[in-house]
Amino acid sequence: MFKATRNFLRRNRTNFAIGFGLVGVGYLATNYVISKFADAKDRMSSDRRAREKLTRRFEQYQQDCTLTVLALLPTATEHILEELPVEKLTQELQQKKAARIAKTRSVADASEASTAATFPQKDDDTQSLQSFASESFVMAAKDGEEKPRKSKNQLWDEIKISSLTRSLTLIYTLALLTILTRVQLNLLGRKKYLSSVVSIAEREGEHTIHMEEEGYGTDMATNHQYLTFSWWLLDRGWRNVAEKVELAVKQVFGPWNARSTISLGQMKELTAQTRKIIEGEGAEPSTRWLLFLLPPRSEEAMVLAQSSTSTAEVQEGTTTDPVSPSLRRLLDETSDLIDSPTANTVMTKMLNAAFTFLLESKLTDNAFKLKATALPPTQPSEEARGSGEDNDVGDAATTKFASVLAALTRQAHLIGKDMPNEYLQVMEQQTELEAFSALVYSSNFDYVAQSGDDGVAA
Numbered sequence: 001m002f003k004a005t006r007n008f009l010r011r012n013r014t015n016f017a018i019g020f021g022l023v024g025v026g027y028l029a030t031n032y033v034i035s036k037f038a039d040a041k042d043r044m045s046s047d048r049r050a051r052e053k054l055t056r057r058f059e060q061y062q063q064d065c066t067l068t069v070l071a072l073l074p075t076a077t078e079h080i081l082e083e084l085p086v087e088k089l090t091q092e093l094q095q096k097k098a099a100r101i102a103k104t105r106s107v108a109d110a111s112e113a114s115t116a117a118t119f120p121q122k123d124d125d126t127q128s129l130q131s132f133a134s135e136s137f138v139m140a141a142k143d144g145e146e147k148p149r150k151s152k153n154q155l156w157d158e159i160k161i162s163s164l165t166r167s168l169t170l171i172y173t174l175a176l177l178t179i180l181t182r183v184q185l186n187l188l189g190r191k192k193y194l195s196s197v198v199s200i201a202e203r204e205g206e207h208t209i210h211m212e213e214e215g216y217g218t219d220m221a222t223n224h225q226y227l228t229f230s231w232w233l234l235d236r237g238w239r240n241v242a243e244k245v246e247l248a249v250k251q252v253f254g255p256w257n258a259r260s261t262i263s264l265g266q267m268k269e270l271t272a273q274t275r276k277i278i279e280g281e282g283a284e285p286s287t288r289w290l291l292f293l294l295p296p297r298s299e300e301a302m303v304l305a306q307s308s309t310s311t312a313e314v315q316e317g318t319t320t321d322p323v324s325p326s327l328r329r330l331l332d333e334t335s336d337l338i339d340s341p342t343a344n345t346v347m348t349k350m351l352n353a354a355f356t357f358l359l360e361s362k363l364t365d366n367a368f369k370l371k372a373t374a375l376p377p378t379q380p381s382e383e384a385r386g387s388g389e390d391n392d393v394g395d396a397a398t399t400k401f402a403s404v405l406a407a408l409t410r411q412a413h414l415i416g417k418d419m420p421n422e423y424l425q426v427m428e429q430q431t432e433l434e435a436f437s438a439l440v441y442s443s444n445f446d447y448v449a450q451s452g453d454d455g456v457a458a
Contacts, residue, residue, distance in 0.1 A: 061186055065178075073421070074417055080170055089159045161249055164408060168249065171415060173237075179433075181230070183334050222330070226330045240292055271359060275355070294331065363411075366410070366411075367407040
């Protein structure tokens with residue numbers, strides 16, 4: 001039996017050898033596949049955790065952007081409200097009206113006093129009051145002579161231009177501050193993220209990532225100086241915006257009288273015309289927003305002087321560039337981003353949202369609401385309007401232009417100071433802004449990965 005077994009094994013040893021070899025190879029291949037699958041699973045899990053961490057960081061930076069805008073906006077708002085004091089003009093107009101009423105009453109009182117002189121009365125208190133009123137009118141007239149006042153029409157015209165200019169300037173300033181803050185904080189967030197990636201990669205020893213010299217490090221002084229450049233918009237840029245807005249407002253709304261009747265549709269059309277003059281129209285807007293957001297190079301030293309960490313000394317006639325290479329790189333990339341077609345699209349979307357909110361929500365409720373709800377029987381019902389069957393009904397509502405100006409005067413404080421800021425909320429709801437922020441945060445890392453002596457630019 002054993003002899004037969006040995007003979008069988010001897011005759012089939014080649015087949016057995018091949019079989020055992022195949023089993024071994026299969027075992028090794030199986031272990032290799034399992035190992036690779038485990039590695040791939042670990043990498044996928046690690047990548048997923050990294051993406052989730054990156055997403056959380058990005059979302060946090062966007063929240064920081066909102067808080068930063070709300071913290072900085074009141075600075076520009078104070079300047080704009082001071083430059084365009086609609087409330088003071090309104091008070092002066094009210095005082096003029098009160099003086100006119102007082103004058104009318106004093107004339108009537110003087111007539112009564114003359115009658116009393118002809119027909120003497122025993123009421124001495126009445127005569128004293130008439131004398132006081134007459135003397136007050138004389139004193140007011142003398143004050144008027146010492147300080148010439150504007151006419152009622154002049155005051156109404158100033159109120160009209162100032163209230164429109166102020167509200168529009170605040171909307172443009174809010175949009176500009178929003179996009180500038182998104183660029184600044186997301187660029188700095190990208191710097192911080194890249195720095196952490198470099199640190200982790202070097203600790204793991206897989207390969208060495210060398211950031212470009214004078215590149216995106218974590219120099220806090222440079223970061224602080226970079227953020228200081230928002231000062232330009234808050235203290236200088238808004239004024240350029242206001243000048244551009246005022247010229248457009250005068251051109252479009254100049255012929256309108258405060259006592260005129262205006263419809264919501266007309267108000268929308270006039271606002272659209274004003275925006276075309278300010279922003280331009282077509283695929284390539286004529287207005288370069290960058291001019292309002294960052295200073296020319298000749299003014300950079302002055303802006304840096306606002307930074308407590310700036311080591312640059314601002315002297316007249318100096319030829320030394322106060323901007324370090326790393327700061328210059330940040331400013332250049334900021335300029336490229338803000339001047340890009342994508343940024344122009346984002347600005348247009350934000351402005352569209354803000355002006356729609358102003359016209360179709362705030363002005364409708366505060367200036368046109370009573371007229372809009374008191375529609376003739378021939379007009380469609382509220383349900384029909386809500387269903388979108390007739391979108392022109394609201395536009396047909398009318399009111400006095402003075403009521404629109406009064407509503408705009410109140411809205412200016414809500415655009416510039418209100419917490420929470422509804423105008424900022426509607427701007428930030430635009431998906432284009434979120435996409436633009438993600439683009440800034442995640443693209444163009446500009447690092448060089450090196451392995452051994454071979455460098456590969458990434």
